[in-house]
Amino acid sequence: MRKFIVSLIAAITLVPFSVKADEGMWFLMFIERLNHRDMQKMGLQLTPQEIYSINNHSLKDAIVQFNGGCTAELISKDGLVLTNHHCGYDAIAELSTAEKNHLKNGYWAANRKEELKPSSLFVRFFVRMDDCSKRILSVVNPSMSEADREKAINAEIAKIEKENNEGGKYTVSVRSFFQGNEYYYFVYQDYKDVRLVGTPPESLGKFGGDTDNWEWPRHTADFSMFRIYADANGNPADYSPNNVPLKPKHHLPVNLGGVKENDFAMILGYPGRTNRWMPAGGIEQNVKFAYPAWVEGSKTGMDQMKKYMVQSDALNLIYASKFAGVANYWKNRQGMIDALTKFGTAKSKAAQEAKFNTWANKPANKAKYGNVVATINKYYAMTNEKSRHDNYLTQLFRTSAFGAVGRGLGKQLENYAKADAAKRAEMAPAIMEMAEEMYKELHIPAEKDILAAQLSLYAKKAGYTLAPMVEKMAKENNGDFTKQVNAIFDLSIFTSKDKIKAFLDYPSEAMVANDPLFVLSNDLLSHFSKRSDELAKAQNDFSASFRLLVEGLRESKIGTTLYPDANSTLRLTYGKVRSLPADKRNDATINNYTTLAGQVKKYKKGDLEFDLPAKVLEMNAKKDFGRYADKDGSLHVCFLTDNDITGGNSGSPVLNGKGELIGLAFDGNIEAMAGDVIFDKKLQRTINVDIRYVLWVIENFSGAKHIVDEMTIVK
Incomplete structure (x- = not known):
C-alpha cells in the first residue's frame, strides 16, 4: 500500500502544499501525503488506510455512485442505500401511478418483498485506481493535431481498460486530469438490481421547491432509500426474485449525537464538474453570453411544462422529473451569473493570466508558452456569439421530447426501414421498448407548446446564424410557430406509439x-454540430493552449489551485460545521442549523411548495421527537458545513471524525454559486440533512422502525 501511494504522489511533487483546509476535492490515496495532518488537527480520528485501502475494507467501500449522476452510501449490513430524494426522483416517479402515487404520498416497504424495482437503476462501487500518465502521454507528441492526439490516446485507453476489466467483471474508466496533463484509470463494479425501499412524501422530500432551492435557511427531507441486490455469491446480477440483499464490505455507522459549530465534517462523493482552471475568457463568455441564454431557455420550457403539470396528478407525474432537473440548473446558472459578476472572478483570473503571460514570454519559456494566452483569448472572442446560440438550442433539446428525435427514435426508424426482413425482426422489440419509454413521459399538447415556444425564443434571440429551416419558418410566420408546429405534429409518425407500431408493420x-418532425430535428441537430474550417482550427489551437496554460501555471507556481477539476470520480473534501451570519428567517440559536419549528413556520396550506402533512404539524406541536431530539429539545432538520462540493455530490454522506454518518449533503448556498469556478472560503457552504431528522421521518413520522433497526446506531 505504501509503495502504491508513493508512486502516485510522484506525479504531483512539483505542486506546493500550502492549502486552505476546507478547499479542494481530493483523491483518496493522496490524503496521507497532502491532507491527513490537517484533517487530524481538525478532528479526524481515522488512519488513511481506514479511509482508502485496496486490500482491506475501508470507507470507500461504503460509498457508491448512484445511477451515474449522484452519490449514495451503504448504511446497513443488508445493502441498504441512502441518497437524496432528488437523486431517487426519477425512479420514484417511474414507480408511481395516479392511483399509487409514491412521489406524492411517500412509500415504505413493509418487508423485502414489497421493495420495488424500477426499470433501470444502478450503483457503482469504486475498487481501485492507478496512474497511467506516462503510458498515455508516451503515445502523443506536440506536433500532433488535437484530433490525432485524441485518436492515439483513445487507442491506448482501450488497451488499458481491456487489461484491467478482468474479462468484463469490472468497468474500467481512464480519465484525464489537469486538462490532459495527467491520466488515471479507475476500476469499478456495477450492481443493477437496485430497489426502492422508501421515500418520504414529496411535501417533505421536496419541501420549499424551487423557491428554497440553493437557499438557506433550508428545511427539506431530501432523502430516499434503496437496497442493492446480488446473486447468492454477492456478485452483480440482473433482476431476479432469487437475488439476495448485498452484504457490503463496509457500511456506515449512524451517529445520533448531533453537531455543533466547528465540528469536523468530511464528505466523500462523486462531484460532477468544476471549472477551477477555466481561463478568464471562458468565465466572461459564460456570464455574458452562454448562461443568460441557458436561463432564458430553461424558463421558457419550464413555463410550458407547468401549464400542464398543474392540471392533474397524472400530468404532474409525467413532467415532474424533467421539470425538477431543468429548474435546478435554471436557478444555478442565474446564481452563477450573479456571483461571478459580484466577485469579479473573470477580472481576477485575467490578472493571473497576465502574470503568467509575463512568465511565459521570458526567453526560457517563450517557445513553449509564449502564445498560449493570446490563442485562448482569440478563441473566446470568436465563439462568444456562438455560445449564446448553442445554449438556446441546447435548452430546446433538453426541454422538448421531439427536438432531438432525429438522433434517437428517428435514427432507429431510419435504420429499420433500410434493413432486410430478418434484421427488422431483430430490431422491432427494442424500438417498441424505446417508444414505450418515450411516450409514457410526454403529453402531446404540452410537447407542441414546448417546441413552439422554444423555436420562437431561438429565432428571436439566438443571433449568430440560425438553423436554415427555422430561419425559413420564422420569415413565414412572423415569429409565431404555433400553427406550423401543430401542422408538423399532425403529419408526423413520431407523435404516438400506435403510429410507430404501424410504421414497423409497413x-x-x-x-x-x-x-416533418424528423426533418426539423435533423436540421436543428445538423446546424448545432456544424463547424467551419476556421472554427475547427481555432478549437484545435485552443485545446492545445488550454492544456499548456494549466501545465505552465503548475510549473510556474502562479496557479493557486492544487487539485484537478471534478469529473465524476470519487473525491474527499473536509471542513467544519460552520454558520453563516445571523438570519432573522432562521429561528435557530446559531445560524448553522434549522429546526422542525422553523419548517412549520414556512407552512402554507395547499401550497405546491410549502404544504406539510397534518401529522407533521401535530407532532411538532407535541414536540414528539423521541430519541432524535437535540439536547436543546428541538428537532434539527438541516445543518451547514464549509465543505467544497458540487453537482454529483448530491446524496454524499457527511461524516464525523470517526467515519460515522451525521448527515446527507444535498445543496449549496446561492451566495457562493461561483463555487464551480472559484472557492469562496468566507461564503461557500454545503447544506446537509441532519441524520436525526432523516431517522425521525422514517421511524416516528412514517412508522417504518424496521428500517432503522437495520442500521448500526451510535448514540
Missing part, C-alpha cells in the same frame, strides 16, 4: 426521410 424509407 416500413418506408421515404416516410421517415420526409417526416
Whole structure:
C-alpha cells in the first residue's frame, strides 16, 4: 500500500502544499501525503488506510455512485442505500401511478418483498485506481493535431481498460486530469438490481421547491432509500426474485449525537464538474453570453411544462422529473451569473493570466508558452456569439421530447426501414421498448407548446446564424410557430406509439426521410454540430493552449489551485460545521442549523411548495421527537458545513471524525454559486440533512422502525 501511494504522489511533487483546509476535492490515496495532518488537527480520528485501502475494507467501500449522476452510501449490513430524494426522483416517479402515487404520498416497504424495482437503476462501487500518465502521454507528441492526439490516446485507453476489466467483471474508466496533463484509470463494479425501499412524501422530500432551492435557511427531507441486490455469491446480477440483499464490505455507522459549530465534517462523493482552471475568457463568455441564454431557455420550457403539470396528478407525474432537473440548473446558472459578476472572478483570473503571460514570454519559456494566452483569448472572442446560440438550442433539446428525435427514435426508424426482413425482426422489440419509454413521459399538447415556444425564443434571440429551416419558418410566420408546429405534429409518425407500431408493420424509407418532425430535428441537430474550417482550427489551437496554460501555471507556481477539476470520480473534501451570519428567517440559536419549528413556520396550506402533512404539524406541536431530539429539545432538520462540493455530490454522506454518518449533503448556498469556478472560503457552504431528522421521518413520522433497526446506531 505504501509503495502504491508513493508512486502516485510522484506525479504531483512539483505542486506546493500550502492549502486552505476546507478547499479542494481530493483523491483518496493522496490524503496521507497532502491532507491527513490537517484533517487530524481538525478532528479526524481515522488512519488513511481506514479511509482508502485496496486490500482491506475501508470507507470507500461504503460509498457508491448512484445511477451515474449522484452519490449514495451503504448504511446497513443488508445493502441498504441512502441518497437524496432528488437523486431517487426519477425512479420514484417511474414507480408511481395516479392511483399509487409514491412521489406524492411517500412509500415504505413493509418487508423485502414489497421493495420495488424500477426499470433501470444502478450503483457503482469504486475498487481501485492507478496512474497511467506516462503510458498515455508516451503515445502523443506536440506536433500532433488535437484530433490525432485524441485518436492515439483513445487507442491506448482501450488497451488499458481491456487489461484491467478482468474479462468484463469490472468497468474500467481512464480519465484525464489537469486538462490532459495527467491520466488515471479507475476500476469499478456495477450492481443493477437496485430497489426502492422508501421515500418520504414529496411535501417533505421536496419541501420549499424551487423557491428554497440553493437557499438557506433550508428545511427539506431530501432523502430516499434503496437496497442493492446480488446473486447468492454477492456478485452483480440482473433482476431476479432469487437475488439476495448485498452484504457490503463496509457500511456506515449512524451517529445520533448531533453537531455543533466547528465540528469536523468530511464528505466523500462523486462531484460532477468544476471549472477551477477555466481561463478568464471562458468565465466572461459564460456570464455574458452562454448562461443568460441557458436561463432564458430553461424558463421558457419550464413555463410550458407547468401549464400542464398543474392540471392533474397524472400530468404532474409525467413532467415532474424533467421539470425538477431543468429548474435546478435554471436557478444555478442565474446564481452563477450573479456571483461571478459580484466577485469579479473573470477580472481576477485575467490578472493571473497576465502574470503568467509575463512568465511565459521570458526567453526560457517563450517557445513553449509564449502564445498560449493570446490563442485562448482569440478563441473566446470568436465563439462568444456562438455560445449564446448553442445554449438556446441546447435548452430546446433538453426541454422538448421531439427536438432531438432525429438522433434517437428517428435514427432507429431510419435504420429499420433500410434493413432486410430478418434484421427488422431483430430490431422491432427494442424500438417498441424505446417508444414505450418515450411516450409514457410526454403529453402531446404540452410537447407542441414546448417546441413552439422554444423555436420562437431561438429565432428571436439566438443571433449568430440560425438553423436554415427555422430561419425559413420564422420569415413565414412572423415569429409565431404555433400553427406550423401543430401542422408538423399532425403529419408526423413520431407523435404516438400506435403510429410507430404501424410504421414497423409497413416500413418506408421515404416516410421517415420526409417526416416533418424528423426533418426539423435533423436540421436543428445538423446546424448545432456544424463547424467551419476556421472554427475547427481555432478549437484545435485552443485545446492545445488550454492544456499548456494549466501545465505552465503548475510549473510556474502562479496557479493557486492544487487539485484537478471534478469529473465524476470519487473525491474527499473536509471542513467544519460552520454558520453563516445571523438570519432573522432562521429561528435557530446559531445560524448553522434549522429546526422542525422553523419548517412549520414556512407552512402554507395547499401550497405546491410549502404544504406539510397534518401529522407533521401535530407532532411538532407535541414536540414528539423521541430519541432524535437535540439536547436543546428541538428537532434539527438541516445543518451547514464549509465543505467544497458540487453537482454529483448530491446524496454524499457527511461524516464525523470517526467515519460515522451525521448527515446527507444535498445543496449549496446561492451566495457562493461561483463555487464551480472559484472557492469562496468566507461564503461557500454545503447544506446537509441532519441524520436525526432523516431517522425521525422514517421511524416516528412514517412508522417504518424496521428500517432503522437495520442500521448500526451510535448514540
